[in-house]
Each structure stands twice: as C-alpha cells, then as structure tokens.
Amino acid sequence: HTRHMGIIDVVDLSRSFGGQQAVDDLTMSVDSESITGMIGPNGSGKTTTFNLITGLLQPDSGRVEFRGTDITGWKPYRIANEGLGRTFQQARVFDEMTLEENLRTVETPDDDVDEAVDRWLSFVELDDHRHHYAGNLSGGQQVLLGIARTLMLDPDLILLDEPFAGVNPGLVDDIAALLERLRTEEGKTVLVVDHEIDEISSLCDELVVLVDGHQLLKDEPSVVREDDRVRESYLGL
Ligand code: ADP
Secondary structure, X not given: OOOOOOOEEEEEEEEEEOOEEEEEEEEXXXXXXXXXXXXXXXXXXHHHHHHHHOOOOOOOEXXXXXXXXXOOOOOHHHHHHOOEEEXXXXXXXXXXXXXXXXXXXXXXXXXXXXXXXXXXXXXOOOHHHOOXXXXXXXXXXXXXXXXXXXXXXXXXXEEEEOOOOOOOHHHXXXXXXXXXXXXXXHOOEEEEEOOOHHHHXXXXXXXXXXXXXXXXXXXXXXXXXXXXXXXXHHHOO
C-alpha cells in the first residue's frame, strides 16, 4: 500500500547489537523541504538510525522509504545515487588535496564537473580557498567543505551528523545560515543530528526526540523544549 507521508518514512525500524536494542521499533518521518533536527541523549540511537537510513547498517526488521520507494537493504552508493546524501561526524576531507581536488574526487551526476565545482565552492563561500590544501582549513571550514562534497552528488535530502561538533561559535551561525539557504535557494531537505538542543532549536522547523531507540515526540522546537518528558529525561531540568 502507499503510505507516503514525508520525503523519508521510517517504519517499525529495529536494530540491535548483541543484547543492546539500539533502535527499537522506530517510526518517524521527515517532511519534504524541512529542516528537521534529531536529538536525544548519548546512546539514544541517533547514529544507528542515520546509518540505517543511509544503508551503512542493515535493520533487523522494519523499513526505510525515500519518496515512497522502499530503500531498505540498498547499498550506500545506490541510496546516495537516489538523492540521499550524508556527511560524517569527522568531516571526511583529503588534507593533502586542494579544495577543488577534494570536490573533483566526488562522482557528480552533473554533466559539467567544472560548473558543479564552481557552484558548490561558491555556495559554501570557500571559493577564495580553491587552491589551498584542505588540511589548512579550520574545523568549521572543513565541515563546509564536507557539505560541498556531499552537494556534488546533488542530493534532494542531506543528512548531517553533528555538523557543529568542535566548530568555533563564529562559524556555527555560518553553517546554520548555509543549511537555511540549502532549503530556501535549492529546495533541499535537511536532517541534522545534534545532541545539543540549544544549538539547533532556532535552525529547525521540527525536532524528533529519540529516547531508547524510539521517537519520544516530534514537534516544533518551542513545544519540544516545554515538554515535561523532554525536560525530565533529556534536559535534566
Ligand atoms: P547515539 O548516536 O544517540 O549516541 P548510537 O546509535 O550510537 O546512539 O547508539 C545506540 C546504542 O547502540 C548504544 O547503547 C550503543 O552503545 C549501541 N551501539 C551502537 N553501535 C554499536 C556497535 N557497532 N556495536 C555495539 N553496540 C553499538
């Protein structure tokens, strides 16, 4: 049957490691062209959920649908080619390559590689550093370069794993503004994992709160922050 609710629909998804139920009968969806945050305490299943959505891990049961297509069990490259891109927590850039070379290592579906390189380097506002080595960039700039590499795949949905981790406060706002432009200027959907609710509240339309591998609630950040269960179990207020 068709049950197409969001750009991503996770349905009854479970995955355990040994006796540890990392993701436990999780059902959640992400609306098209939203910026959705996924938050939860350490060990609540955020990274496992990400890896299940992007094909790095296989679920024990349940499924993942992308635009209504069941992508459960697909290989990561096939999921990426379908339009679902991701970044990694440790921005994966090649230190000893220039920024331009870093982007050229990505197999873009774009016919014109030069144009794609220009487009995404300027989108993340790193064109001035085009011929510099990536290893010389700051941590925050490397996150931006990692995002640009993912954008070379021209994904409709981009998943970001803790993009603000270890980034100095000045660049946090730049990265947040960039994600907002991805939605408004490029029509992309953004799903961002963070363990700090404060960091992503102003950026996100909605927050999914994970606790013990399942969704505690999903709502606007202002509502989530006032929720008693979140305040008790997560914020420790
Ligand atoms: P989060 O990203 O929210 O911190 P994770 O998805 O990393 O949570 O982890 C959820 C639970 O699954 C934790 O208890 C963690 O120890 C366990 N877990 C995650 N990955 C593995 C793994 N590869 N092997 C064993 N246990 C794991």
